Amino acid sequence: MAGMNHVGTWPALGLGTWRMGENARTRRSEIAAVRLAIEIGYRLIDSAEMYGDGGAEEVVGAAVADALRAGDCRREDLVIVSKVLPSNASLHGVAAACQRSRARLGIDTIDLYLLHWPGSHPLHETLQGFEQLRAQRAIAQWGVSNFDLAAMKKLVALPDGGRCAANQVYYSLSQRGIDFDLKPWQQRRAMPLMAYCPIDQSALAGDARVAALAAPLGLTAAQLALAWTLRDGNIIAIPKAVREPHLRENLAAGSVTVAAATLAALDALFPPPRKAGPLAIT
Numbered sequence: 001m002a003g004m005n006h007v008g009t010w011p012a013l014g015l016g017t018w019r020m021g022e023n024a025r026t027r028r029s030e031i032a033a034v035r036l037a038i039e040i041g042y043r044l045i046d047s048a049e050m051y052g053d054g055g056a057e058e059v060v061g062a063a064v065a066d067a068l069r070a071g072d073c074r075r076e077d078l079v080i081v082s083k084v085l086p087s088n089a090s091l092h093g094v095a096a097a098c099q100r101s102r103a104r105l106g107i108d109t110i111d112l113y114l115l116h117w118p119g120s121h122p123l124h125e126t127l128q129g130f131e132q133l134r135a136q137r138a139i140a141q142w143g144v145s146n147f148d149l150a151a152m153k154k155l156v157a158l159p160d161g162g163r164c165a166a167n168q169v170y171y172s173l174s175q176r177g178i179d180f181d182l183k184p185w186q187q188r189r190a191m192p193l194m195a196y197c198p199i200d201q202s203a204l205a206g207d208a209r210v211a212a213l214a215a216p217l218g219l220t221a222a223q224l225a226l227a228w229t230l231r232d233g234n235i236i237a238i239p240k241a242v243r244e245p246h247l248r249e250n251l252a253a254g255s256v257t258v259a260a261a262t263l264a265a266l267d268a269l270f271p272p273p274r275k276a277g278p279l280a281i282t
C-alpha cells in the first residue's frame with residue numbers, strides 16, 4: 001500500500017469525534033482512542049463546540065496534550081478542526097466561541113474553524129469575525145459546513161469569501177447527491193471538501209454487497225466505502241471511531257486506490273445522481 005493520500009498539506013483521512021465527550025463514564029476510553037489514533041498516524045482531527053457541549057473538544061485536547069508530551073508528533077503536524085454553532089456566529093460571538101474552543105482544545109491556534117451550518121447571523125459578519133481571528137492567529141484558516149452549491153456561490157461572492165478553505169458535508173456511497181454539482185464545483189475551485197458520515201454511521205460497514213466487492217481486494221466494507229469517497233482527490237474523509245480495529249482499518253483506507261472496475265460495480269449498487277437534489281444533512 002502506498003502512503004496516505006493528501007489534499008494539499010492535509011491528510012485525506014482524519015478522525016471524527018461526534019458522540020465523544022458526552023458521558024463522564026466513557027471519557028477515559030475516548031481520550032485513549034484519540035491518543036491511539038495520533039500514535040498510529042492520524043494527523044487531522046475534526047471536532048465542534050456542539051459535540052458533547054464542549055466535551056469532545058476536551059477529549060481531543062487531553063489526547064493532543066498527552067501526545068505532544070510523549071513526543072509522538074509535533075503540534076505543527078496536527079490539523080485540528082473545530083466548528084462554531086450558527087447561534088454563536090455573530091461578529092463578537094464567534095470570537096468568544098473560538099476562545100472557549102481553544103481553551104478546551106488546549107491550543108493557541110485552531111487550524112481550521114468552520115461555521116457548523118448556515119444560520120441567521122449575517123454571513124458577512126461571521127466572515128469578518130473569522131478574518132479577525134485569522135489576523136490574531138487564533139485560527140489558521142476558516143471554512144463552512146452543510147453549505148449547498150447555492151450557499152457556496154453566495155459565500156464566495158462576499159468580501160473575503162474566496163478565502164473559504166473547505167466545506168464539510170455529508171458524503172458517502174449512500175448519500176452521493178453532491179457528485180452532481182457541489183463536488184465538481186469545489187474541485188474546479190480546488191476547495192477541499194470534507195466528507196462527514198463517510199461510512200453512514202457504520203451502516204456501510206455492514207453492507208453485504210459492499211463487503212462482497214471489498215473482500216477479494218483484502219479490504220473491509222468500511223475501507224472500500226472510505227477509499228471510494230477519496231477516489232477523485234480533493235476530499236478528506238473523517239470517519240469517527242473509538243474501537244482500535246476501526247481506527248486502524250480506517251487509517252489504512254486513506255492509502256487505498258480503487259480500480260475502475262470496482263468503482264463501476266459500486267456505481268451499479270449506488271447509482272450516481274442524475275439531477276441536482278437537496279443537500280443531505282444528518
Ligand SMILES: NC(=O)c1ccc[n+]([C@@H]2O[C@H](COP(=O)([O-])OP(=O)(O)OC[C@H]3O[C@@H](n4cnc5c(N)ncnc54)[C@H](OP(=O)(O)O)[C@@H]3O)[C@@H](O)[C@H]2O)c1
Pocket residue numbers: 015016017018019046047116145146168169195196197198199200201202203205220222223238239240241242243245246247249250282
Ligand atoms: N459538519 C457536520 O454537520 C457533521 C455531521 C455529522 C458528522 N460530522 C463529523 O464527521 C464525523 C464522522 O461522521 P459520523 O461519526 O456521524 O459517522 P461515521 O464516521 O460514518 O460512522 C461512525 C460509526 O461507525 C463505526 N465505525 C467506524 N469505523 C468502522 C469500521 N471500520 N468498521 C465498522 N464500523 C466502524 C464507529 O464505531 P466506533 O466508534 O464504535 O468505533 C461509529 O459507530 C463525525 O464524528 C464528526 O466529526 C460532521
